[in-house]
Amino acid sequence: LPQCPPRARAAVASLGPGRGEEWIGDAARRGARVFADTGWDESGRWDLGALADLEHCEAFLPNAGEAMRYTHTDCPRAAARALAEKVPIAVVTMGAEGSYAVDGHTGETAHVPGIAVEALDPTGAGDVYVAGFVTGTLAGWPLADRLAFAGLTAALSVQEFGGSLSAPGWPEVAHWWRAAPHGLRGRYGFLDDLIPQAATPAARRRAVPTIGFRHSA
Ligand SMILES: Nc1ncnc2c1ncn2[C@@H]1O[C@H](COP(=O)(O)OP(=O)(O)OP(=O)(O)O)[C@@H](O)[C@H]1O
Ligand SMILES: [Mg+2]
Known part of the structure; x- marks a missing residue:
């Protein structure tokens, strides 16, 4: 990241234990809403106090394993409740199980189950989730809609x-919505206001990453 991030409505920070970064506080002071993720704590200490920049964040979105270790809890909901004492909004992601969130200010909670898909490559699921959550937050959507959209x-x-x-764009979201299973039409009904009825999204060709697979002879 640049030393001095440009003024922005939102910023995403990756927090690591003992790894404070000046830009996070700077960005928050200049009005950016900061959304934070984290990763595996290689030191094994799992000390929430070591994530000092959490104090500048509006939301913290770890996965369930990380959240439970940082809070010494044994279920994702308890972890989210504990995290919501440290940060305004705590969101715990649970892979294919979806996600659970607690708004520590209002006491509101939300759980949205995962969407059943054939998972080919989980790389970046957490990052894409955060991007979706930021999108919905900046748009002012209710907590549960934000979890649903991010998921x-x-x-x-x-x-x-x-x-x-x-990471999908609007054409992929629109394409999914047109064929969404009946049982999901209520939960995702907010998409009706976002996706123009008339527009038929053109199928887009995706850039294909070059990935080498190691074969044993
Ligand atoms: N197999 C899956 N099926 C459906 N949704 C999924 C699946 N895996 C991940 N997701 C979605 O992505 C979100 C984030 O995934 P996950 O909880 O695995 O985060 P993560 O382990 O931090 O991921 P990453 O390894 O990218 O950091 C989940 O809450 C869920 O909404
Ligand atoms: Mg992650």
Whole structure:
């Protein structure tokens, strides 16, 4: 990241233990809403206090394994509740199971199950999820719609190879919505207001990542 990020409405930070980064506080002070993810703590300490920049963040979106270790809890919901004492919105992602969130200010909680897809490559699911959540937050959507949209974008991405290359755009979201299973039409009904009825999204060719697979002879 650049030393001095440009002024932005939102920023995404990857927090690591003991790895404070000045730009995060700077961005928050200049009005950016900061959304944070984290990863596996190689030190094995799992000390939430070591994620000092969390104090600048509006939301924290770890996966369930990370969230439970950082909070010394044994279920994702308890982990989210504990995290919501440290950050305004805690979202715990649970792979194919979906995600669960707690808004510590209002006490609102939300759980949205994952969308059943054939997962080809989970790379980047967490990142795409955060991007979807930021999109819905900036648009001012309710918490549950934000979880649903983030989960949808991530579910669409794991169907393709690659990380950022597999992140869906609006054509892919629209394409999914047109054929969405009946049982999901209520939960994802908010997409009706976002996707123009008339527009038929053109099928897009995706860039295909070059991935080498090692074969044993
Ligand atoms: N197999 C899947 N089917 C459907 N949705 C999925 C699947 N895997 C991931 N997702 C979606 O992506 C979100 C994030 O995935 P996950 O909880 O695995 O994060 P992660 O382990 O942090 O991922 P990453 O390895 O990219 O950091 C989930 O909450 C879910 O909405
Ligand atoms: Mg992750």
